[in-house]
Amino acid sequence: MAFLLLSSVLLVLVFLTAEVTLCTGSTECVARNFGHDSVVCECNSTYCDSVGSVSLPPLGQYSSYLSSMAGSRLKGAQAQVQVKSTGAGIRLTIVPYQKYQKIRGFGGAMTDAAAINILSLSAGAQDQLLRQYFSPDGIGYSVVRVPMASCDFSTRLYTYDDTPGDYNLDNFTLAPEDINMKIPLLQRAQALSPRPLSLLASAWSAPAWMKTNGALVGKGSLKGQPGGKEYKTWAQYYIRFLEEYAKYNLTFWALTTGNEPSAGRMTNYSFQALGFTPEEQRDWVALDLGPALHASSHPHTHILILDDNRLLLPHWAKVVLNDVHAGRYIHGVAVHWYMDFLVPAEISLGVTHHLYPEYYLFGTEACSGWNPLDRGVKLGSWDRAEQYAHDIIVDLNHYVVGWTDWNLALDQTGGPNWVKNFVDSPVIVDAQRDVFYKQPSFYSMAHFSKFLWEGSQRVGVSASQKTDLEYSAFIRPDGSVVLIILNRSSSEVQFEVWDPAVGYIPSTAPAHSLLTLAWNTH
Known part of the structure; x- marks a missing residue:
């Protein structure tokens, strides 16, 4: 009887040891198949596959x-x-x-939705997810795009100063989404990263009281003209954002002149937007944003123009960068990947680079599942991983210096998103099970972000x-x-x-x- 009891204890000890080894020693993908053309890798609070920190062979x-x-x-x-x-x-x-x-870096966006999803996990699973992106054992993300106030991947509409007529921005204040979610997560990501993160700010809309349509959504632009009080206040709004984040030791490498300015010129556009023509953007940078940034405590923050689909190039760049007054404040041109198939990279990116080689090209947004014919999350889609890799290679071969994915993490529906504009993400969170899935597109990003260091x-x-x-x-x-x-x-x-x-x-x-x-x- 004692022998049997001892044998049972030994078996239990061996089993427990095997379980512990699986959790700490193994780095294999725990594959799950959701019926698409490949698998996802499931991670929880105690285990996640990792290639580890990579050292070169002799x-x-x-x-x-x-x-x-x-x-x-x-x-x-x-x-x-x-x-x-x-x-x-x-x-x-x-x-x-x-x-x-030379490469600047790769990364993703800390939207409200991404922050909500990361924080819906247990503390251990949150750490695992952040480590996967930002630690030396992870895939080496070095760029994080941060929306200024709300976008479609928020749960509500807001800006940092919704008090009508507040041209001095006396009521400017960060939102609870910044204070309680995005800022703490960015600080944790920075603590995991072996080098300073390159933070990139983009605004979707000015406060409604500054705009021609009196609303955050739909077709509308700033009231008045560049050099006027709305344009000057909008430039100061950017400065205030940088100042408020700096109080949390978060400083921005770059800001864009505004997300997708062409969207704010579309009738019945469904979510936050601020319309600019290239001429208006040129004059706003020359008269307002450039001088305001130069005179601020953040004069070294880069300004990137466009922040929209590359099919608008090279025309947009010609209008803005041919102007010596605007051009001296600008460092680069930001492009999105949507509808890339409409214009060859050689025309949009190649021509722009050859015309303006002193300004770098940078990819600031991409996601799968945006197309109404193929919308939302597809767990295990290898086809989408290939779309990412193809686009990154084409961009890199046409002078782009970095590539930023959209939401760092979404839920299984591809949200939350107040306008129900659901898309896919390299990391999908299942809060009910306290797990997250690393999509094939996560590994697609990894093949670039983990190996192409800044300066490559x-x-x-x-x-x-x-x-x-x-x-x-x-x-x-x-x-x-x-x-x-x-x-x-x-x-x-x-x-x-x-x-x-x-x-x-x-x-x-x-x-x-x-x-x-x-x-x-x-």
């Missing part, structure tokens, strides 16, 4: 990280660089002396023949090379990489996969 070896429709999620491996060609049909040659733009420089890469592979190559500040390859075809593709500095790297891109290769050159 000279003569290379690392590969694979995610695929078949279920791989940042699956890592190391192998030897070879002296001789493998004879693979396709060769990608790194051309290090062809140098292009795009370099040339050429293919020996026409191929279905999409790719972009970079040399990081530490001298290592990172090559990202997307295979959207239904066939496996064998290829080799030739880097004159090290040799030949044999590789395979499985059907519907995303691959990051990294190696040292010294």
